[in-house]
Amino acid sequence: MKKPVEPKTLREKFSIWMINEGGRQLFFGTWIFLHLLVAVFGFMNYQLKDNLVDARALFGVTFTIARTAALILHIDVIFILLPVCRNFVSLLRRTPLNDIIPFDKNITLHKATAWSIVAGTVVHVVAHMVNFYKLAMADTDAKTTGQRVLAFLEANFNTGPGVTGWIMTVSLGIMVFFASEKRRRAHFERFWYSHHLFVVFFINWQLHGMFCMIKPDRPPYCSSNTIGVFWRYWLIGGVIWISERVLREIRSRHRTYVSKVIQHPSNVMELQIKKEKTTTRAGQYIFLSCPEISYFQWHPFTLTSAPEEDYISVHIRVVGDFTQALAKAMGCDFEKKGKEETPAGGKVVGTNVNPSVNRLLPRVMVDGPFGSASEDFLKYETVLLVGAGIGVTPFASILKSIWYRMNNFNNSKPTRLSKVYFTWVIRDFGVAEWFHSLLHAIEEQDTQGRIEINIYLTAKIKEDDMNNIILQDVGAEKDAITSLRAPTHFGRPNWDRVFGSIAEKHPETDVGVFFCGPAVLSKQLHQMSNKYSDPKGTRFFFGKENF
Template identity: 45%
Template sequence: MAEEYKLLLEFIYQFLILDIYLFLCLKTRRLIPNISKLGPRYLWAVIFLGVQLAYFIISYEQLAGAPTLSVFRALLQNGLMTARAAANVINLLAGMIMFPFCRTFISFIRRSSIINRIVPFDDNVNFHIAISASLVFWSFVHVIAHYFNYLKVEQASMGQPTAESLALLSGPGWTGQVITVALFLMMTSALEIVRRKAYEVFWFTHHLFILFFGGLLLHGSFCFIKADPGSGDPCRGGPQFWKFFLASAVLYLTERMLREWRGRRETHISKVVQHPSRVVEIQIQKPSCRTKAGQYIYINCPEIATYQWHPFTLTSSPHEEFISVHIRVVGDWTSAFSKRLGCRFGDSDERKLTIPKDLPWVMIDGPYGSAAVDVFDYEVSVLVGAGIGVTPFASILKEIWYRVHEPKADVRLRKVYFIWTCRDKEAFEWFQDVLATLEEENLDGFLEIHSYLTGGLKDYEAMNIILNDVGAKTDALTSLRAPTHYGRPNFDKILKGLRVSHPATDIGVFFCGPKELSNVIYEACNTWTEATEDGTKFFYAKENF
């Protein structure tokens, strides 16, 4: 049996080390990564994996040398250290897993620009997923090690108790089964295909976290691993998970109570606008809501789905008397919600809107800070929106207009590059009035607008654009002075040019859109960031909900 445990331990070491190396190689596309150009995400990923590995090794070595565990160590050999060391890592991870969704706490902490530059708060969803994946792995290690331990106990006790009874009927056994099943159901229901097609299945199943944490609190209280006779406390201090769990539990319960209180404040939908390309704009009167440009809110419509809360970025400026969001109608919930608002989308009449007399009541949670809030912390900012991903920047562009008209406003921002890519030409109508107004202000080169049409045009559409462009002062497609580019933007070329135009400058690059394009922009930021202290540096931030 000792050989099996050695192989298991070796597998754990090799898995984590290989995982770190492959993670860096695949993401940077280099065999030997240049650490000076790695973004903070990758460095934090290395730290996250390294902490797990270090904690496992330290726990393993401490258990291997613990003088009060000589009896059980002689019986279970490496299985004792493997199971208990993995349990310590599980305690650490489970104690952290709720922090990423304490949105109020994160919004408060990220106000510090120094901390925000170091800690990628806007990757909270990805961090939660990483913790979950790590929990699954260490749970696998813990469970397999204890199954071997149960077999050894059965052999040493001549079949009484059996390994099966220890695994299923003993205190540690049945609580372990409950924890494992709850974790499995939460992980499988959180897959993207399940969330998109059956959100309420995901929502209800994820509330098995109550069972999961309850099982963890009980799991260590049965004193399966006992200290040597005569060495004092046989249970060696009793269960340990509560020490890891207490802070996050208090914070999360406070968060949930605040969320319920905020969600029940009075709201009123004052205006509904149906835009091209299946987009609906709603304006909500909410005097008690204080917002900042670039923030987002969660919206719940009890008439459509009682438990579904969906995030949307604000497209209104803090100076406006209402809050607004633009919603792309792509799924069951957004389709039902837009229909309830009176919108009718179809091939024959895409702009038909009949507003009902009684608009639905909506609940709002937020607003919360996001990556886009930091736009004004840089001298130069690049805003990249893909399709409906432009919504965070609509609020920021409006805020720029208001700040321009307030000479007393202290604005560090000196230059903004706005890049908007759309597949459909009709989508450029969503915020055309805002962009046209900003162009009319003639902001002395403060704002540069670059529109990219990535979808194809029909022959007659292309001909009309060519004819209307000849001698025109504005673009035939967007009615802006800035010309429209056709095709995908080359971000390597764009960022290389910015490094030349803005030497020795920290440039913020903010993106909202699909993951594939995000990876392209992120790698370009790392490529063109200069490692020297006075070099141009690109700081990348992506919207995550």
């Protein structure tokens, strides 16, 4: 087993840093630097501009701070929509720009920009509250404290900038509240609908700067070049976003129907869908909508079908409100416990052709497919695929496609892949039982041993069960738990041994490491990829599913 290489020179450290960290950190560093640059030059501009002397005299430095924060917020408008333009991002990630810009971190950029907007809004609002206080105190008609309080409230709620500003602030607060990770996962519908308050937010933003409440010292006081300029910053991202919504409407009207519904054990439903004018790649995902449940809700699901198959499929774990409603609409009944056990291979509950199980299946709409980190697996000669629990789903499509390509089935394209290490970390082997048959088929056809399967069972096993497993394993050709030739390992993987072994077997090779699962394990694999990367030898490129 090869030991990790300790970088000695600054150049070696930089080379290792550039493998997994460099591009991403340089991009976000540039993004932060741009904000700082705008803040510094914006502050200097508003502090030194010769036609804003009266405003600075009345309000002081808080006027400059409010204007500078507003300028930064306008810069954020450029970025906020582009990361969620998924067709645009999927197109760009297939270009050489993908080696420079971390397109797979598009949601991270969206969140970072959103938090920048929150921070800018807080600074802008606080500065203007001070400005409104100074305006109320300078009001010659306000003689008493009560009159000054009234003047302060009028500035907030009886002026165009005040009213539109508070509408924007409330809208932003609601969006941020429901977008937190915990609330979004628990109540996706609330997140989905509340996030569309961005339309209200943007409209009021455009109106917010059109009232010319604080005038410059000399004309032109309110020219189109100085007020209501929000649309100029929004234009590029806004036009692309609207184009994507139009494209979604067009694609959702392509002939699409569910050809088969299979109810699997462990509350998993498989939908096999046929859709015209759709070309997929392994590792991609789609957005799915069922108008019978909600016309406006679109949910992302990873494709489990390979490009070589004549349908697209998704395996959906029935856990939330939408998935439960979808399963019921498709005819699945996971509430029958004890009455009728679902067979390991799944039970067909709906099809569009077989009269014996035929039922009227609801209409579905499909948008996509869209690219993800796992789509890059074909760039490497050796790949390590790691799935944790139900996180194994993205690799169904990839393993199928690799299997087709290595065996030249269904007119599939050849692949440069020579070795695939698939590692599945699960607590209970009952999780994702639908995946078992795929592993069996791959192992039976993989006569050259190019796909190595390793399953790690982390749950604590009773002593009696362990004794039975040991007895059955003695002299057996297949594993007693999985019925695969590949043995089941008990406990968590020794990642030092896994990465060291791959580095030893594949010297001077670029290895793609693809993962889907919890953040804790993702961080560990990311660290291991850096630890065992050698700029002059084996390099491990880490990628995580993120949509």
